[in-house]
Amino acid sequence: MISIDFLDIRLDVIWSYRELFVRGIGVTLALTLIGYIGGFLIGLLVALAKISKKKWIRIPAKYYVDFFRGTPLLVQILIIHVAVIPTIFGHSLGPFVSGIVALILNSAAYNAEIIRAGIQSIEKGQMEAARSLGMPSGVAMRTIILPQAFRRMVPPLGNELIALLKDSSLVMVIAVNDLLYAGKVVAGASFRTWEPYLTIAFLYLILTFIFSKIITYVEKRFSNSYVPSSRRRIFSFGRSKGVDSE
Amino acid sequence: MIKIQGLYKSFGDLEVLKGIDNEIKQKEIVCVIGPSGSGKSTFLRCINLLEEVTAGEIFIDGIKVNDEKTDINDIRTEVGMVFQQFNLFPHMRVLENITLAPKKIRKMNPKDADELARQLLEKVGLSDKAKAYPEQLSGGQQQRVAIARALAMKPKIMLFDEPTSALDPEMVKEVLDVMKQLALEGMTMVVVTHEMGFAREMGDRVLFLDQGLLVEEGKPDQLFNHPKHERTKAFLSKVL
Numbered sequence: 001m002i003s004i005d006f007l008d009i010r011l012d013v014i015w016s017y018r019e020l021f022v023r024g025i026g027v028t029l030a031l032t033l034i035g036y037i038g039g040f041l042i043g044l045l046v047a048l049a050k051i052s053k054k055k056w057i058r059i060p061a062k063y064y065v066d067f068f069r070g071t072p073l074l075v076q077i078l079i080i081h082v083a084v085i086p087t088i089f090g091h092s093l094g095p096f097v098s099g100i101v102a103l104i105l106n107s108a109a110y111n112a113e114i115i116r117a118g119i120q121s122i123e124k125g126q127m128e129a130a131r132s133l134g135m136p137s138g139v140a141m142r143t144i145i146l147p148q149a150f151r152r153m154v155p156p157l158g159n160e161l162i163a164l165l166k167d168s169s170l171v172m173v174i175a176v177n178d179l180l181y182a183g184k185v186v187a188g189a190s191f192r193t194w195e196p197y198l199t200i201a202f203l204y205l206i207l208t209f210i211f212s213k214i215i216t217y218v219e220k221r222f223s224n225s226y227v228p229s230s231r232r233r234i235f236s237f238g239r240s241k242g243v244d245s246e
Numbered sequence: 247m248i249k250i251q252g253l254y255k256s257f258g259d260l261e262v263l264k265g266i267d268n269e270i271k272q273k274e275i276v277c278v279i280g281p282s283g284s285g286k287s288t289f290l291r292c293i294n295l296l297e298e299v300t301a302g303e304i305f306i307d308g309i310k311v312n313d314e315k316t317d318i319n320d321i322r323t324e325v326g327m328v329f330q331q332f333n334l335f336p337h338m339r340v341l342e343n344i345t346l347a348p349k350k351i352r353k354m355n356p357k358d359a360d361e362l363a364r365q366l367l368e369k370v371g372l373s374d375k376a377k378a379y380p381e382q383l384s385g386g387q388q389q390r391v392a393i394a395r396a397l398a399m400k401p402k403i404m405l406f407d408e409p410t411s412a413l414d415p416e417m418v419k420e421v422l423d424v425m426k427q428l429a430l431e432g433m434t435m436v437v438v439t440h441e442m443g444f445a446r447e448m449g450d451r452v453l454f455l456d457q458g459l460l461v462e463e464g465k466p467d468q469l470f471n472h473p474k475h476e477r478t479k480a481f482l483s484k485v486l
Contacts, residue, residue: 123331123333125329125331125333126333126335128296128329128333129327129329129333129334129335129392130335131296131322132294132296132322132325132326132327132329132396133322133323133326133346133347133351133395133396133399134319134320134322134323134347134351134399135319135347135350135351136319139350139351143346143350144335147337148335148336148337151337225381226336226337226379226380226381227379227381227382
């Protein structure tokens with residue numbers, strides 16, 4: 001028997017709860033963007049630690065990545081919410097903070113590997129040339145290696161952004177009022193099943209679609225060529241003076 | 247100017263340099279030749295410590311290079327290096343490639359650095375390429391930019407690591423011409439090269455390395471025309 005429910009979709013139910021969904025989108029976007037930026041910055045530090053010559057810096061970074069890539073995100077969220085943060089601060093800082101912290105730490109581990117691989121993909125000669133001019137290794141890393149490496153990292157870092165957007169839904173288990181949470185609340189309140197979950201699925205799809213469009217733009221901007229005139233100029237950041245003089 | 251004593255270098259079990267002594271004087275052009283795997287590139291790279299020295303001592307202007315107390319970055323600002331693969335910074339324009347180190351390390355103000363870079367580009371014959379990116383240049387042009395980039399730090403010594411080996415034949419001359427000009431201006435140069443013509447014409451002294459040892463050294467005429475050692479003779483008979 002086909003469920004009568006399915007044949008009788010009631011969009012007016014969704015519409016009457018629209019504020020919940022809108023707030024859910026806002027929370028999901030906040031989780032994703034803060035988590036991504038935080039995860040990128042910490043990931044950069046972890047990546048640099050992982051390629052450090054000093055063992056006492058390199059080994060902890062390796063264990064960090066192993067732990068956060070080797071355990072389920074859901075478990076990490078729960079540990080951080082019910083154990084780590086209450087232990088450090090004496091009380092909970094609220095589910096949103098716990099959720100953000102878990103997402104940052106988790107995505108940092110994945111980003112660290114992407115960034116490390118990107119750095120190591122740059123030819124050894126680049127670092128040697130910079131060092132031979134008398135640049136300390138930190139200056140060489142910042143001005144020579146990282147600007148080149150970031151171009152190569154754009155596609156995998158873009159994948160991480162979309163993965164994080166979807167993974168952020170896991171924070172629902174600690175009652176962060178994100179988009180998935182909104183769907184569940186509406187389902188409970190309205191006694192409807194199809195409409196709320198299909199709605200949030202559709203909304204997630206729209207969000208990932210928008211993000212993937214942005215990523216495609218950035219990828220084109222950072223195409224293989226460094227020569228400005230032979231790449232599409234979508235954003236104006238970066239070098240642009242004298243572009244047309246050649 | 248450069249004093250090398252008992253220079254020994256190994257990569258794990260592989261002994262690349264087995265005790266080399268030499269002294270390079272100011273304004274001297276020293277060419278290092280030898281078969282591939284003889285350790286000549288490693289020898290050069292030890293001078294500015296791009297390779298860690300396993301044993302032995304290197305002095306530049308009386309300062310011990312491979313000493314923990316020595317700031318290697320200070321030494322490197324005085325020792326320019328040109329690589330086989332050019333190693334220009336591909337994300338920067340030619341001008342920025344040249345001005346970067348003077349600005350960052352010598353704290354030169356941007357205007358002076360630009361002026362210096364333009365002078366150097368003129369010297370290497372690339373005045374019109376200041377705004378180009380390295381990928382828009384030919385190999386020979388890139389190598390000349392690389393020479394200008396090294397010269398921008400006003401080094402006392404220039405090291406050349408097979409500077410023409412990655413070039414198409416028709417571009418070799420333009421790079422060698424720049425090097426000759428530099429030699430005539432009195433730069434102290436150590437050149438690892440397969441260009442026997444250059445070594446013969448410009449070298450004050452030629453070192454022949456084989457299997458990690460300095461087999462023979464001498465003036466170009468003496469080494470090329472009257473080699474003493476069998477290994478030198480065998481090598482020269484293959485390349486000349």
